[in-house]
Amino acid sequence: MSFERGxxxxxxxxxxxxxxxxxxxxxxxxxxxxxxxRVALISxxxxxxxVTDWACLLLGVVDVPVYPTLTAEQTAFVLKxxxxxxxxxxxxxxxxxxxxxxxxxxxxxxxxxxxLDHPDxxxxxxxxxxGEAVSRDSxxxxxxxxxxxxxxxxxxYTSGTTGVPKGVMLTHGNIASNLExxxxxxxxQPGQVTLSFLPLSHVTARHVDYLCFLRGVTLAYxxxxxELATKLQQVRPHLxxxxxxxxxxxxxxxxxxxxxxxxxxxxxxALRVGQEHRxxxxxxxxxSDWQWEVASRVVYKAIHQWFGGRVEMYVSGGAPLGxxxxxxxxxxxxxxxxxxxxxxxxxxIAVNEPEANKLGTVGKPLPNVECxxxxxxxxxxxxxxxxxxxWQNPEETAKAFEGDWFKTGDIGNIDADGFLxxxxxxxxxxxxxxxxxxxxxxIENKLKMSPLVGHPVVIGNMRKFISVIICPNFxxxxxxxxxQGIGAASREALIRDPxxxxxxxxxxxxxxxxxxxxxxxxxxxxxxxxxxxxxxxMTPSLxxxxxxxxxxxxxxxxxMYEGAHAxxxxxx
Numbered sequence: 001m002s003f004e005r006g007x008x009x010x011x012x013x014x015x016x017x018x019x020x021x022x023x024x025x026x027x028x029x030x031x032x033x034x035x036x037x038r039v040a041l042i043s044x045x046x047x048x049x050x051v052t053d054w055a056c057l058l059l060g061v062v063d064v065p066v067y068p069t070l071t072a073e074q075t076a077f078v079l080k081x082x083x084x085x086x087x088x089x090x091x092x093x094x095x096x097x098x099x100x101x102x103x104x105x106x107x108x109x110x111x112x113x114x115x116l117d118h119p120d121x122x123x124x125x126x127x128x129x130x131g132e133a134v135s136r137d138s139x140x141x142x143x144x145x146x147x148x149x150x151x152x153x154x155x156x157y158t159s160g161t162t163g164v165p166k167g168v169m170l171t172h173g174n175i176a177s178n179l180e181x182x183x184x185x186x187x188x189q190p191g192q193v194t195l196s197f198l199p200l201s202h203v204t205a206r207h208v209d210y211l212c213f214l215r216g217v218t219l220a221y222x223x224x225x226x227e228l229a230t231k232l233q234q235v236r237p238h239l240x241x242x243x244x245x246x247x248x249x250x251x252x253x254x255x256x257x258x259x260x261x262x263x264x265x266x267x268x269x270a271l272r273v274g275q276e277h278r279x280x281x282x283x284x285x286x287x288s289d290w291q292w293e294v295a296s297r298v299v300y301k302a303i304h305q306w307f308g309g310r311v312e313m314y315v316s317g318g319a320p321l322g323x324x325x326x327x328x329x330x331x332x333x334x335x336x337x338x339x340x341x342x343x344x345x346x347x348x349i350a351v352n353e354p355e356a357n358k359l360g361t362v363g364k365p366l367p368n369v370e371c372x373x374x375x376x377x378x379x380x381x382x383x384x385x386x387x388x389x390x391w392q393n394p395e396e397t398a399k400a401f402e403g404d405w406f407k408t409g410d411i412g413n414i415d416a417d418g419f420l421x422x423x424x425x426x427x428x429x430x431x432x433x434x435x436x437x438x439x440x441x442x443i444e445n446k447l448k449m450s451p452l453v454g455h456p457v458v459i460g461n462m463r464k465f466i467s468v469i470i471c472p473n474f475x476x477x478x479x480x481x482x483x484q485g486i487g488a489a490s491r492e493a494l495i496r497d498p499x500x501x502x503x504x505x506x507x508x509x510x511x512x513x514x515x516x517x518x519x520x521x522x523x524x525x526x527x528x529x530x531x532x533x534x535x536x537x538m539t540p541s542l543x544x545x546x547x548x549x550x551x552x553x554x555x556x557x558x559x560m561y562e563g564a565h566a567x568x569x570x571x572x
Contacts, residue, residue: 012047027111035060039086042088056154074165086108169389177384183215188217196221240311241315314337317347324445326338344387362419444458447468454470
């Protein structure tokens, strides 16, 4: 395990980690926290998060991760609903937030990871007592041995694109059964290094951490997305597990840099060469064609270098990657293994493997996960990794199951070769006033292939036609505008410029060429805002909160649709 403080990277051996885990576990026992009690965690990615997590798991204490980006009110809900008795948090900012709501909760103890003094908190460095020997007793060992697969391990509150967060109850057996299968599927090895940057409060990041511990892979911690590019160059991982948004930003950066001048013809030539060898890359083979070798040195190598230059396996999850983006990466020599899962399934349901990879799918279901497509196209699953239910929420738990089948809420398909494809969230499907159903994510993924597009949101539920809200990729747009001689005093002025509107109408028109008539985008709303987690338009795992965004721009959307007898691409 590695971490960086003040510009210096430090390694921690497994022996030291074990000792610190035992020290924290002993502190939990000193606080009279026992098996089944809840302990909350609020922190960015850092090694203390993992130490606390393992200490809880060791004693059968149920840990409750909380996103550090949540507001005080949202944090209070999780702490109250879970009944957490203690909390481990990272910084002064998080401490102040928790202290402001402590009176609303059942919290008895607070530990802080940063070295700061406060009368209401204990420093975690004091708990871990680095260098001291671990003293164990028979009661401690008995408590650890009492943990069994059916015991509750964690309650993970869904970040929630809609509604009130629900606490997903995962047992030790749920997590272990899933790790056993993904460990075999991906084949990670001791000596490899990966960078942990996805929020550890999210089940995918925790699964990656556990898998690294299980397989002997070295973990390096990156506290935030903003530091990712720098940390990749410092750590140079062998394994990269990311979300589509990261892969999109890298591709958009490449497209922007290659947009003009002499670079463009070279870039387009390299893409054509890559397309001819796409199938070989998907199979994990290195093309022997001399043109591909030249293209690799001139173009593809720079893309590999962005990820540190020595990545051996790229994995994507958390949201649909999109067939166009997967093809683009294959065309520049990067094979991405896409997987799929949910918090409720611990999390992996399916994943493409090095020896069985098909673009546009999320791979074959794990051997111990059974899948079924319901009559309405919804994917149902069952198996040992399916969760126990929602914490103190029997009504929602009952709604989530049909017998022993968990209803994922995703529309899926299993092809003749056994590969699973996910179309969209069932609740996100748009039904037009004419009765046609439209899946927004595949359309949005096509739009995002343009470097000018940041976040597209396809709309049109119970409307006559489909439209799209586009939050531009402003760095790329501003660069393009400067090259076109377009000056604007503000973002608002920039998106009103007729030449900018025309550019986005072309992006929409190009996407429309690949869509069915009832799916085509008839109108366009450009907005001057970035969609962010802090403003509540995205979840901490970078998924769009569609209802929030539609409500924010309701007046503009209503005006766009009013009196639209002959719809056509336009900008409001």
